[in-house]
Amino acid sequence: MAKHIFITGGVISSLGKGITTGAIGMLLKRMGLTVRLQKLDPYLNVDPGTMNPYEHGEVYVTEDGAETDLDLGHYERFTGDCMSRESNFTMGQIYSSVISRERRGDYLGKTVQVVPHTTDEIKNCIRKLAQPGVDVVITEVGGTVGDIEGAPMLEAVRQMRHEIGSRHCMFIHLTLVPFIKAAGEVKTKPTQQSVGELRRIGIQPDVLVVRTEVYLTDEARKKIALFCNVDAEAVIVEKDVDYSIYEVPLALHQQGLDSLVAERLSLPVGRPRMKDWIEVVESIKHPEHKVRVAIVGKYMKVQDAYKSIFESLAHAGIHHKTKVELVKVEAESLEKRGALAQLENIHGILVPGGFGERGTEGKIAAIRYARENKVPYYGLCLGMQLAVVEFGRHVCGLSDATSAEFKPGCQNPVIDLMPDQANVSAKGGTMRLGAYPCVLKDGTRAAVAYAQKQVNERHRHRYEFNNKYREVYEHRGMTFSGLSPDGKLVEIIELADHPFFVAVQFHPEFKSTPTVPHPLFRDFIGAVLNYARQHGEDTRTPEFVRSCENSATAE
Ligand code: GLN
Numbered sequence: 001m002a003k004h005i006f007i008t009g010g011v012i013s014s015l016g017k018g019i020t021t022g023a024i025g026m027l028l029k030r031m032g033l034t035v036r037l038q039k040l041d042p043y044l045n046v047d048p049g050t051m052n053p054y055e056h057g058e059v060y061v062t063e064d065g066a067e068t069d070l071d072l073g074h075y076e077r078f079t080g081d082c083m084s085r086e087s088n089f090t091m092g093q094i095y096s097s098v099i100s101r102e103r104r105g106d107y108l109g110k111t112v113q114v115v116p117h118t119t120d121e122i123k124n125c126i127r128k129l130a131q132p133g134v135d136v137v138i139t140e141v142g143g144t145v146g147d148i149e150g151a152p153m154l155e156a157v158r159q160m161r162h163e164i165g166s167r168h169c170m171f172i173h174l175t176l177v178p179f180i181k182a183a184g185e186v187k188t189k190p191t192q193q194s195v196g197e198l199r200r201i202g203i204q205p206d207v208l209v210v211r212t213e214v215y216l217t218d219e220a221r222k223k224i225a226l227f228c229n230v231d232a233e234a235v236i237v238e239k240d241v242d243y244s245i246y247e248v249p250l251a252l253h254q255q256g257l258d259s260l261v262a263e264r265l266s267l268p269v270g271r272p273r274m275k276d277w278i279e280v281v282e283s284i285k286h287p288e289h290k291v292r293v294a295i296v297g298k299y300m301k302v303q304d305a306y307k308s309i310f311e312s313l314a315h316a317g318i319h320h321k322t323k324v325e326l327v328k329v330e331a332e333s334l335e336k337r338g339a340l341a342q343l344e345n346i347h348g349i350l351v352p353g354g355f356g357e358r359g360t361e362g363k364i365a366a367i368r369y370a371r372e373n374k375v376p377y378y379g380l381c382l383g384m385q386l387a388v389v390e391f392g393r394h395v396c397g398l399s400d401a402t403s404a405e406f407k408p409g410c411q412n413p414v415i416d417l418m419p420d421q422a423n424v425s426a427k428g429g430t431m432r433l434g435a436y437p438c439v440l441k442d443g444t445r446a447a448v449a450y451a452q453k454q455v456n457e458r459h460r461h462r463y464e465f466n467n468k469y470r471e472v473y474e475h476r477g478m479t480f481s482g483l484s485p486d487g488k489l490v491e492i493i494e495l496a497d498h499p500f501f502v503a504v505q506f507h508p509e510f511k512s513t514p515t516v517p518h519p520l521f522r523d524f525i526g527a528v529l530n531y532a533r534q535h536g537e538d539t540r541t542p543e544f545v546r547s548c549e550n551s552a553t554a555e
Helices: 017-029 071-079 091-104 114-127 151-164 189-200 218-228 245-254 257-264 275-285 307-319 331-335 339-343 360-372 382-394 445-450 467-475 519-534 542-554
Strands: 003-009 035-041 088-090 136-141 169-176 207-212 235-239 289-297 322-330 348-351 377-380 413-417 432-440 454-461 463-465 478-483 490-495 501-504
Touching: 003 017, 003 151, 017 035, 017 071, 017 136, 017 169, 017 245, 017 257, 035 071, 035 114, 071 307, 088 091, 091 114, 091 151, 114 151, 136 151, 151 169, 169 189, 189 207, 189 218, 207 218, 207 257, 218 235, 235 245, 245 257, 245 275, 275 307, 289 307, 289 331, 289 360, 289 519, 307 322, 307 519, 322 331, 322 339, 322 519, 331 339, 331 360, 339 360, 348 360, 348 382, 348 519, 360 377, 360 382, 377 382, 377 519, 382 413, 382 463, 382 467, 382 490, 382 501, 432 445, 432 490, 445 478, 445 490, 445 519, 463 467, 463 490, 467 478, 501 519
Parallel strands: 003 136, 003 169, 035 088, 035 136, 169 207, 207 235, 289 322, 289 348, 348 377, 377 501
Antiparallel strands: 413 463, 432 454, 432 478, 478 490, 490 501
């Protein structure tokens, strides 16, 4: 029988519950357990696919084509396991299945209520992950204790403890211990109050993970333990990390959270294997080189809008022992005259995915700059479509080339609606979603990077390369290096007479981890590093220069 861990949050949101959940999942997996992770979101959207990046940040796409919460990205990056649509349930989905059941008559004339009907449905969703062979299911409950919206989800997990027995499940509560500058000390009261709120609804946490800016004294830990009714060693301090979120599992491990969980749930396991992860963190802390990559997007001020892309660039940097400095460029800002000067000291340019016309002319200008100046370019989804538009306009002589997304019925829709999208009007979950195979053309940059003939990559789009233009483009020097197995869909384009110009219709950023960086991100950063060196830049970090000098004098 699978054991369950429920992770709740208190005091404020944005404490990094998803990162902590991913880190705990990773520790347990590395102790040899089969772990499944899951996020429950209290909002009423059926999924985040219809929300804009200001509201929700990135929409994370799973292999099986679900549009999910970005925390699933953390789960995959930390554990290296693929999540599925059963790893994310929203209150919108829960209500929608309860209501369809009611319409079918499944409730046999009963009054349908939050308790027990929605709470039962929530419990079903949790149990879906507890398949034979699974040792631990970790369920992160979104939101903050005390929110009206999250109440049915917390009630459901309270009931689960009652049903499966407290020996088989545990509660981990994440809270904040703020440092108050004026008083020169940390305050434990918000944590006490949020645990109080949890206990009021019948949940006693077994472990508290407290987020802090500063180290906590033993005295503060003991005080939290006493007033929150947990063991002192079950107060785990998650101080702000110095370099990277990938330090979090190491910090939790050092404080014995992994063995505490194993003991509490009677899981017969040893210590987690952490060697390669320690190397990852060391490489982040002591990079030998640094490069600058511009991301030209529409939501550069929203921290979470391009989360997986930022992480994937960091993963590629880990591989090359290189710190990738991100220069965030608002696409629209490139539409002004002289604005391309912003890109002068940049060693590589990336245009991410996106929807709608705003900012696309700025992105096209950046792509043209990269192509003409032979600056490494990497385009993702819309970033590929716009590379096609740019090439059409400035190389193939199609001066009005564009995407049908921006100008339906235009003269030269080099990017056009996919045929199976023609009659789709509903917005939720109707794009081409999830993993599809892509066959690589021998000898291309893509084939070399992947070192495979066929790969699977995740998609989220409605438009595609318009095959009417394939011949013209090929004639002008564009290579279609990745196609769907039936040859009908262009999945990867590249230019041969360029140090690195690769753009993909899919989202490789959803398949990169710190220990296994995505091959295309890896080779992009390799090309970026070469470009910087060839342009006379000393890419070495001061620390690396010092260590080289020291070893030279030692000789
Ligand atoms: N808007 C484009 C499409 O729907 C690109 C989507 C994306 O970048 N994810 O095809």
